[in-house]
Amino acid sequence: MFETFDATFLARLQFAFTVSFHFLFPAFTIGLASYLAVLNALWLATKQERFLNLFRYWVKIFALAFAMGVVSGIVMSYQFGTNWSVFSDKAGPVIGAPMAYEVLSAFFLEAGFLGIMLFGRDRVGPGLHMAATAMVAVGTFISAFWILSVNSWMHTPAGFSIDPETGQFLPEDFWQIIFNPSFPYRLMHTVTAAYLTTAFIVGGVAAWHLLRHRRRGELASAESRTMFSMAMWMAAIVAPIQIFLGDAHGLNTLEHQPVKVMAMEGHYESHPDGAPLYLFGWPNDETQTLDYAVGIPKLSSLILKHDLNAPLDGLDTVPDEDQPPVFIVFWAFRIMVMIGFAMLGLGLWSLAARAKGRLYDWPMLHRAAVLMGPSGLVAVLAGWVTTEVGRQPFTVYGLLRTADSAAPLDAPAVGASLMAFIVVYFAVFGAGTWYILRLMGHEPSPAEPRLKDVTTGPTRAAGRSPVPDAPKED
């Protein structure tokens, strides 16, 4: 059945599928690792039990999400070779080194201290346990640093030359390679997105428990209220910062990848005297028109050039074979932006609620927070799709085409592996998500279970727990 597709298309589907699934886990765990470090530090500093209970609550969820991130991440590190071998051969001399640095400086750090963070509190004492928890958080950030540097280089390659004989990219200046033009913007925007993603998940879980208690006419636990407050502070402070960072990233993209911005904006036509901001439209690559367009005149020029009448080129200046698929980029971008503003809205709402003293007593706010719980994950994926599909039809922007990057594999081979990935990912990560939701479904409380196991090792007590799922050591 796969003979009808070409192998490169299937390889792209497979990469998109596996990287999208993988990305969801670090998007959550980068922020959660830092949150756990903050909770643990607050526990040590204040000795208020609620912080320790929250740590124990979220660390179980972290362990699940982190494990899924690890196993889906190993797939990525081999897929460059299995499916994109030509890209690997050509770009390896440049991007291989930063990727090796990611393994050496981040993956080992996370993995080495994870065991102590999860199981070692009573074995190493509070100080070292705190250090291990902080190391895991630092590791997630270092990992993001390197992989986003590599990714940014594919968008805005710098510091290289090309070997005329082999076609390989050769490093000239690793400083320029690592700190390539889009990297600082992408790093800030993506890491901030990860923090927001975590904040909204935490806020959503907290709001769920606030609502449940209200229905029963009882007071929610101090833990639920604490985490709701912390999450809403994050939303109120970080969402506006993120919108600012996103704007800066967009301007950087306009400078280095103007074609991507044309696709994001749906600008098929050039606008010599100010381009409109399209709110809605149906991009049609065949006719090169934006059908059913609804837009605000000149606003796009104002946003991108800070001048109502600034001219903006459209895709009519770009050969068809160099254009990305506009529909996906246009809509993915809009989804991301809409969620960003909804996050800002919830953050402002929470400030108003706080001012009125109704932060824990405003069911509509809590319902909105539950609804927005997974919004960060959606926004992160939409943003990722915007930037990666916007890079097409190149793997290394402007220099190496996607069609010339793939491994010499038969379509049936890639088709079969793609099917296997789809089945396994939905089954395994579906089950994992279910377990996470079940943990989230019970409220963090003063009796937050953990295991008594101080002397011999990380054993878990299946029989001691009041809930059917055995709780885990923190």
Add this chain to the structure above:
Amino acid sequence: MPLAEGISFDLTVIWAFLIAFSVLVYVVLDGFDLGLGMLFALERKREDRDVMMNSVAPVWDGNETWLVLGGGGLFAAFPLAYALILPAVYVPVIAMLLALIFRGVAFEFRWRTERWKPLWDVAFIGGSALAALSQGIILGALLQGIEIDKAARAYSGGWWDWLTPFTFAVGLGVMAGYMLLGACWLVLKTTGELQNRMRRWAMLFAPLTVAFIAVVSLWTPFLQEGYYSRWFTGWGWGLAGVVGVLTAAAFFGLLTRLRMASAELSPFLLALALFILCFGGLGVSMFPYIVPTEVTIWEAAAPEKSQLFMLVGAGILIPIILAYTAFAYWVFRGKIDADTGYH
């Protein structure tokens, strides 16, 4: 013979050794994890399984990271080799990755459900077994040689070329070897009945492993001319003799120590010695080829600038990694006791 032509210890050779080192550390560390996973199939008592899994729960993630370093290091230091080898072993690599997913999540999922616990046990066993088999097959496929188009810098064979009796023999050998490592690890980490049974499993898997080592070692020289001349001409005979004698010594030492109730660490160290000897033998067969016998490490090497930049980081970070990895093992040292946590 290329080996005789003077080895200059340049960056490329250093990187070849560093990657071989990462792969060896991976094989040894995740080897006992995966072997322990396969031993799950033979140990059906729930408490025993809990103890077995807990003996590696804090360290398995770090162990697996060496696989990422091996793959990532190959990509960075020898991009052409990475680009030639991985498409050639597409099916076993994908199978290994999927197997490692099942194995890895089982560590967490198993404790989250009562009803489906047996299912995640099966995922743990099956994932461990398939990952071990695939790793052996990948090694076998590399040893038997892959078809490449050197001018196009690309793999030119089909997607089932790896499937031969030889690759399966290597795959089964790796499975047996990992189970030996796993059993010896558990001799070190457990007590009582479980420890006794692990001694018996190790006594079973030790001869099985050595039998596979013998089969593969005798088969390999006949796969490619280069291997034969390396082992069976000139000083190759002497080297083969030394490796053979050392392997036999490690094997008999292992059997002796397994019978001694007081020996807890030494069986594991002797099993490690078997793996290190095999690995050394592989190195002798392959060097200086990275794709035997088509592409040498120098032909596949990344530019000096890339290798140097990475070596600075590796030189600083690998000792630190080894230090905190050792610290993590030290934190979780000692026996895992079945009773703790279950009152």
